[in-house]
Amino acid sequence: MKKVGIVTLYSTCVITNIELPPDKTEKDIEDVGVKWGTITVLFKDGSEITGEEPTPDVDSTDWKRPDSVVVRKTTKDGGVDFSDNGLVLES
Secondary structure (H helix, E strand, O other), X not given: OOOEEEEEEOOOOOOOOOOOOOOOOHHHEEEEEEEOOEEEEEEOOOOEEEEEXXXXXXXXXXXXXXXXXXXXXXXXXXXXXXXXOOEEEEO
């Protein structure tokens, strides 16, 4: 029996409030990055601040309505083959 890998993608939203320095507004922001829950806000003058993102509540994820489903071939060892785009089924 041939198997395929089904990859289901969901979105989770995390809202974090970051307190800006008194001399800064959102218009002073050049870039924002998030890595492993640490948020880095880079300002146009080169200064930056960091904050911690709260752990997302997985109960708030809409498990009934995925963003997309992708059908992929499997590898010989039973893993999922990500070498191509697969068959994308939009929800």
